[in-house]
Amino acid sequence: MKTSRFKSIPWHIVFMVTIVILIFPIIFAIGMSFKPLEDAYNNTINFLPIHPTLENYLTFFDSMDVLKITSNTFIIASVVTFFKVITSFLAAYAFVFLEFKGKNTLYFLLISMIFIPFSITMIPNYLVISDLGLSDSIWGVILPQLADAVGIFLLRQSMKTIPTSLIEVARLDNLGHARIMKDIVLPLVKPAITSTGIWFFILSWNEYVWPVLILKTVDNYTLPLALQMYISSEGGTNFTVAMAVAVITMIIPLTLYLMFQKYIIGTFTSSGIK
Amino acid sequence: MHAVKATNKRMSKEQWLAYGLLIPTLLIFALFMFWPFVYTIYLSFFDWNMVKPTKEFVGFQNYIDVLSDPNTYKVFGNTFLYIVLLLIINCSIPYVFAFILDLVLKRYKNFYKGAMFLPSVISLVVGSILFTWILNPVSGPVAIILDWFGVEMPIWSKMDGWVIVVLSLITSWKVFGYNFIVLYASINGISREIIEAAKLDRVPLWKIFFHIVLPMSGATGIYVLIITIVQGLQYVFTPIKVITQGGPNYASANAIYHAYHEAFVLYRTGHSAALSILTMAIFITLLILEFKFVERGVHYEN
Structure with missing residues (x-):
């Protein structure tokens, strides 16, 4: 059907301009990270590296143990994602397929935690992690994040799309919950698990607020914390190095996104709130 | 039996x-x-600095201190301003965009969705550092372009008001696409018959938006509204901490950053806890709203 009376060209322009504004910073950072400092500093308008150089990356690699910092980031993101997916899957299964006392209250209680401001929990959690001897350790960053209300929410939404009759038939066939979980539910919600997992990984990779409280020594830092050392409101003199660090910090999330874009967007379009 | x-x-x-x-x-x-929630309430009644072996019970003194400190009101005012700005940039605008993408635009839909969402996967620390340079008032590209038109870029990181606007924009850069996608999904889920019928009846676009789309995507709308308020409180912490540290003179601090500052810079756990509890009081009001409108309004297929 033709809907040409709604003029679409001006809106295409609005969308294109918005996208340029959103994407420009990324292009800017990539371009600047390959420029020599004087070249970049004197002309910030031209972000194309005319005399490309790797010196900014090399400076970063010289100043910190980048491999260690990257592996810290990777370990935290992987362990957090792994456990969040498992704990969320088990909890979501209970909320969707099992009947128990206090089900709705408990679900509401868990979900409402999404809205608890970070400042409410920061002091006690900091003290607990210190008491456990885990301050300045990546395990101190990991421990409080092994479960997540968002994961329960997303996987519950996905499991709710499984017809209840399917589960009932399996129950009549005397299939135990372990089998139902493994052979019926798991394969059906696999796409949701994949996208939730990738999303958790990206979030954890980017996380700043909690690690900055726990991690003190540069060797234990994650990439966002290392990057933060290159910022001041005046900008500082390490402009191009900062851009190189920014590129290194965003490369993994960007690659994951470009690879799994459909999955990730799908999570929020199919299992969002209806 | x-x-x-x-x-x-x-x-x-x-x-x-x-x-x-x-x-x-x-x-x-x-x-x-x-447990931390309960413990923070407990801490709000004690004078402590995280290292002293004993905590001294002071009753409501922390609350009195916090509520009689003019900076508290400044910070809560800032918090409110952040929230209002983010509601405009990250809730209203994505709503309109999602509506237009679903009803008006036919081509490049997937490209628009993919490109708009892209910044949402990047760390806000990265966003903060990129915009610190792009918006550098002297040598940044935006300042240079403005200069061509004879407009002088304000030294935003040192100015009341401006600093909040810029930090809100940086935060918006990251969350705009996420809210857009969530809202698009909801609008896209509205029954086509009603919308097509309205189109055939030549109902103007704005009327379709206000009378059909807004009410029928209301549950998600409220979800995004609340998420935006959470972001207004929570997400802006990163640019504040990384770029301005709450300065100049508390002009960019919000409630969460202020609580962090009291606890981990000034070591006044009592003040910090009291501030958090007060912030929480605002939040509980929002949670009740969420329960009333979102959960009840949600219609599940099953």
């Missing part, structure tokens, strides 16, 4: 299984969410 008994037995077995499956989640939540 037998059947009922059998069901009861199965019910109880099922109950135990359910609690078993929930234990890992509940354990983590109890230790790092519920």
